[in-house]
Amino acid sequence: MQADVAVIGAGAAGLAAAVAAKKAGAEEVLIIDREEKLGGILPQCIHTGFGLQYFQENLTGPEYALKFIEEARRLGVKSLTNTMVLRLRPGEITAANSQQGIFTVKARAIVFAAGARERPIGAIGVPGTRPAGIYTAGLAQKLMDNYGLLPGREIVVLGSGDVGLIMARRFAMEGAKVKAVVEIMPYPGGLARNVVQCLEDWGIPLLLSHTVTKIHGKNRVEAVTIAKVDDKLRPIPGTERKISCDALVLSVGLIPEIELLEEAGAQLDPHTGGPIVDENMETSLRGVFAAGNAVCIFDSVDNVSITGETAGKAAALHVQQKLQRPAKPIRIAPGRNVRYVVPQLVSGSRSVKIYVRVSKPLRNAAIMLGDKTVRRAPRLTPPEMVTLTLSKTVLEGLEGEVKLNVEGEEG
Amino acid sequence: MKIYDVAIIGAGITGTAIARELSKYKLKTLLIDKEVDIAFGGATKANTGIIHAGYDDPPGSNRAKYCPKGNSLWPKLAKELEIPFKQTSSFVVVFNEEDVKELENLLERGRKNGVPRLEIIHDKKRLAQMEPHLSPRAVAALWAPTAGIISPYEAAIALAENARENGVEIFLETRVERVKVENGEVKGVETSRGFIPAKVVVNAAGLYADEISRTAGVDYFTIHPRKGEYHIYDKRLGHLARRPLFPTPTPISKGIVVTPTVEGNLLIGPNARDISDKEDTSTTREGLDEVMRGAAKLIPGIEKYRRLIIRNFAGLRAEPSTRDFIVEAYDDPRGFINVAGIRSPGLTSAPAIAQAVAEMIAEKELLKLQKKEKFNPYRKAIPRVVEMPPSEANKLIKEKPEYGHIICRCEHVSEGEVIEAIRRGAKTIDGIKFRTRAGMGRCQGGFCTYYVLKILARELGVPEEKVTKRGKGSELFPYKIKELVRRDENAS
Numbered sequence A: 001m002q003a004d005v006a007v008i009g010a011g012a013a014g015l016a017a018a019v020a021a022k023k024a025g026a027e028e029v030l031i032i033d034r035e036e037k038l039g040g041i042l043p044q045c046i047h048t049g050f051g052l053q054y055f056q057e058n059l060t061g062p063e064y065a066l067k068f069i070e071e072a073r074r075l076g077v078k079s080l081t082n083t084m085v086l087r088l089r090p091g092e093i094t095a096a097n098s099q100q101g102i103f104t105v106k107a108r109a110i111v112f113a114a115g116a117r118e119r120p121i122g123a124i125g126v127p128g129t130r131p132a133g134i135y136t137a138g139l140a141q142k143l144m145d146n147y148g149l150l151p152g153r154e155i156v157v158l159g160s161g162d163v164g165l166i167m168a169r170r171f172a173m174e175g176a177k178v179k180a181v182v183e184i185m186p187y188p189g190g191l192a193r194n195v196v197q198c199l200e201d202w203g204i205p206l207l208l209s210h211t212v213t214k215i216h217g218k219n220r221v222e223a224v225t226i227a228k229v230d231d232k233l234r235p236i237p238g239t240e241r242k243i244s245c246d247a248l249v250l251s252v253g254l255i256p257e258i259e260l261l262e263e264a265g266a267q268l269d270p271h272t273g274g275p276i277v278d279e280n281m282e283t284s285l286r287g288v289f290a291a292g293n294a295v296c297i298f299d300s301v302d303n304v305s306i307t308g309e310t311a312g313k314a315a316a317l318h319v320q321q322k323l324q325r326p327a328k329p330i331r332i333a334p335g336r337n338v339r340y341v342v343p344q345l346v347s348g349s350r351s352v353k354i355y356v357r358v359s360k361p362l363r364n365a366a367i368m369l370g371d372k373t374v375r376r377a378p379r380l381t382p383p384e385m386v387t388l389t390l391s392k393t394v395l396e397g398l399e400g401e402v403k404l405n406v407e408g409e410e411g
Numbered sequence B: 001m002k003i004y005d006v007a008i009i010g011a012g013i014t015g016t017a018i019a020r021e022l023s024k025y026k027l028k029t030l031l032i033d034k035e036v037d038i039a040f041g042g043a044t045k046a047n048t049g050i051i052h053a054g055y056d057d058p059p060g061s062n063r064a065k066y067c068p069k070g071n072s073l074w075p076k077l078a079k080e081l082e083i084p085f086k087q088t089s090s091f092v093v094v095f096n097e098e099d100v101k102e103l104e105n106l107l108e109r110g111r112k113n114g115v116p117r118l119e120i121i122h123d124k125k126r127l128a129q130m131e132p133h134l135s136p137r138a139v140a141a142l143w144a145p146t147a148g149i150i151s152p153y154e155a156a157i158a159l160a161e162n163a164r165e166n167g168v169e170i171f172l173e174t175r176v177e178r179v180k181v182e183n184g185e186v187k188g189v190e191t192s193r194g195f196i197p198a199k200v201v202v203n204a205a206g207l208y209a210d211e212i213s214r215t216a217g218v219d220y221f222t223i224h225p226r227k228g229e230y231h232i233y234d235k236r237l238g239h240l241a242r243r244p245l246f247p248t249p250t251p252i253s254k255g256i257v258v259t260p261t262v263e264g265n266l267l268i269g270p271n272a273r274d275i276s277d278k279e280d281t282s283t284t285r286e287g288l289d290e291v292m293r294g295a296a297k298l299i300p301g302i303e304k305y306r307r308l309i310i311r312n313f314a315g316l317r318a319e320p321s322t323r324d325f326i327v328e329a330y331d332d333p334r335g336f337i338n339v340a341g342i343r344s345p346g347l348t349s350a351p352a353i354a355q356a357v358a359e360m361i362a363e364k365e366l367l368k369l370q371k372k373e374k375f376n377p378y379r380k381a382i383p384r385v386v387e388m389p390p391s392e393a394n395k396l397i398k399e400k401p402e403y404g405h406i407i408c409r410c411e412h413v414s415e416g417e418v419i420e421a422i423r424r425g426a427k428t429i430d431g432i433k434f435r436t437r438a439g440m441g442r443c444q445g446g447f448c449t450y451y452v453l454k455i456l457a458r459e460l461g462v463p464e465e466k467v468t469k470r471g472k473g474s475e476l477f478p479y480k481i482k483e484l485v486r487r488d489e490n491a492s
């Protein structure tokens, strides 16, 4: 097969990329996904809260996806579902499905938009048994949506990121009792509005500075032991308490799904877990672009779609040999109180939107690029990603590596 | 009622190896296990997966007799049955000059046990070349070229499949309650599904072999569990060890090992803790930390990769009070054979023990052993579509399109492989996992569980909520949403 632009992953990022590539003049655009339907994780997010910025509408996940899917259809984007991409090299993708077997797609540009996967229990090392009844939130969600099945009657959720919060409410809505949402950090991992709407409104206790220290049960989860943690996040002896439950749902973080890029030799950023990209969302592999949660974990779908658009458009321009690449890129590196910054490389020759995640809650914060203050904010927290536009004037005269620092009072 | 010649209790590596060995003969053989699938109930699914060379078992013991012999049988067996196996060799590593003496003792013991080609490498440079990530403090190692690594559950599954192909019957979800003995002779076994008559009963019940043996009137030993815990790492770290790396053995175990698995992950463990509950396969904070410390002596810096741990697990060794394998046919009751206390290196020893059981049956004239003319020694593994040459893969997918649908993101397992695993007897999520590796990769089933559950429900003709992780009581998603809501309405 052949395509001008091949997009891996048909989530919010991939769909936006495909649409943008078409609009920017790419003729053959092919989008590939391993799932049964288009939309990535959106079809399983049946709550509202999508598209507030992008469409100025409060949509459900499936509604948000449908807008893009319809536009992609209208523009003539080709799609393959139930198709797993096995290998990626600049200019070529190897994939498998039932109709075509194992096949290659020659693509002049590739957009990598494979999303993120959920961190499994092994990675957090909770001792105890491994019976039935331990699920990642996304898996639990998918089974509820597709088969109307609930993971348990009495559920403990570990992790208070948005996914964990939304799932806790969903369980409660479907008739299960959510015994607690347990969070190891001293502050919730998800957005403030989700803490109110998903937990407080439903009377679900949120236990901050707590973690699960043991899982009990032979065939099925019977209980978990939780404990308070100290400021080094270590369980404090003597604070253990056992909560009976029949399911433990994990929402302990997402990891960009970058194996294919890694194998292809793309440079990665240890801070994001994703590839290093420039302001065109191009990776270190020429002609290979990346977008969405595959680059870093975004909290709102709108920004995911925007990175998809950037990547799709740049891919189309690359095919037409019209893409302007930063000649001497400025490297924006995370400095004080900053977990990561995306894109990592900017040209300085035009204004550019960047995404910043702080590493702890800060009051009276000032975001500084080098010694220039680029924004002040009364409060910044890790769950709330900061979107900033760096103007040409701010970038003027910068070269090499520049640190992005956030100053402020802790708390 | 059908009378079996032989009933084997326990479908771990020992029971399945015996079943396969006996399937070479014209016998009516039955293999029984209480669990829903092969190798589900004991040590066979949770161990280090090493085919030991056999240098550290006390000369003259059964362990010393069967381990090197088993080691020599595995390469051919693995080939015949397409079991993932690699002869990697192994190292026992020491960190100071005084301990080189210990290696010499082991070498000497190995010679007595008939272990071939042992060598002490007393050369830091050579060690570093052979194992680039081994601690630079290592001064010498005992090199055992015949050691290897294997997939232990796949080995048991392959042995069981081949035994069945050659006429052995398998009853799962059947618990043996006692051995029936009359006038000093074995008559069969009482089970949860009724009485099964058999002329010879082979007790390979792992941790429960002492209890079974007692019902037959043989009660000179007991078995207690000794727990071993593990961390298993993402394949990204598989390169940290090229072969099993041991410290010097302790009186109760071979010590905490760092080893690649045959599938390419890195495995560290086990520690050794004596416990009392034969069902307690939970991991503990202390145990997991102990394993980490042990491994860090061999591979310094390993504790930095906690994030790449994909799973922890624990296995229970069946430690006999006699401290040695009990492989014995009795005159009273006649027809009863114990294959008990099969602690480490039981995996390695299984094929040799199986031959010994056949010999005992012949020697004691319990049964007449006549070779079958049509014994088929071969078993084909489930085809791994992504590992085939592309033209072959595409031929298969054309014939059976389900092999083109990849449902596991980490190990790239196809729907066709899952269907084939079900055809061969998998009934649960874990059964699929052990047969195909779907769910064993870095995402630990986050992606594939949905598909595996769906395929299981469809192929077995059961509703999704009845699909289990590993048998009754472990239903994955036991409740329908509507039922729950209704239950609440009734309550209020």
Ligand SMILES: Cc1cc2nc3c(=O)[nH]c(=O)nc-3n(C[C@H](O)[C@H](O)[C@H](O)COP(=O)(O)OP(=O)(O)OC[C@H]3O[C@@H](n4cnc5c(N)ncnc54)[C@H](O)[C@@H]3O)c2cc1C
Binding pocket: A008, A009, A010, A011, A012, A013, A014, A032, A033, A034, A035, A039, A040, A041, A042, A045, A048, A049, A050, A051, A083, A084, A085, A086, A113, A114, A115, A116, A162, A163, A166, A257, A260, A291, A292, A293, A294, A298, A299, A300, A301, A302, A304
């Ligand atoms: C429970 C939950 C609630 C959320 N709530 C909100 C909300 O209220 N408001 C909001 O704005 N945002 C919300 N988000 C965030 C937002 O939905 C996501 O950030 C966004 O959808 C991510 O899109 P993506 O395209 O990057 O990734 P995904 O949607 O994950 O798409 C990636 C796609 O790539 C495919 N893929 C990966 N690898 C391969 C391969 N090798 N071959 C083929 N296909 C492959 C995957 O199957 C997947 O379909 C929520 C997220 C979750 C999980």
Ligand SMILES: Cc1cc2nc3c(=O)[nH]c(=O)nc-3n(C[C@H](O)[C@H](O)[C@H](O)COP(=O)(O)OP(=O)(O)OC[C@H]3O[C@@H](n4cnc5c(N)ncnc54)[C@H](O)[C@@H]3O)c2cc1C
Binding pocket: B009, B010, B011, B012, B013, B014, B015, B016, B032, B033, B034, B035, B038, B039, B040, B041, B042, B043, B044, B045, B046, B047, B048, B049, B050, B051, B052, B174, B175, B176, B177, B204, B205, B206, B207, B208, B209, B212, B227, B228, B229, B270, B315, B316, B317, B318, B342, B343, B344, B345, B346, B347, B348, B349
């Ligand atoms: C931590 C650890 C590490 C090890 N590492 C190695 C190694 O690297 N190399 C090596 O060679 N060996 C190793 N071993 C030893 C090896 O794993 C065991 O010796 C071997 O697996 C024992 O197999 P088995 O078939 O005898 O017992 P099991 O695998 O325990 O099987 C016994 C079976 O009997 C069934 N059963 C029990 N009671 C009944 C009943 N009443 N009715 C019906 N069925 C019943 C159980 O369900 C089970 O399936 C290790 C062991 C452990 C625990």
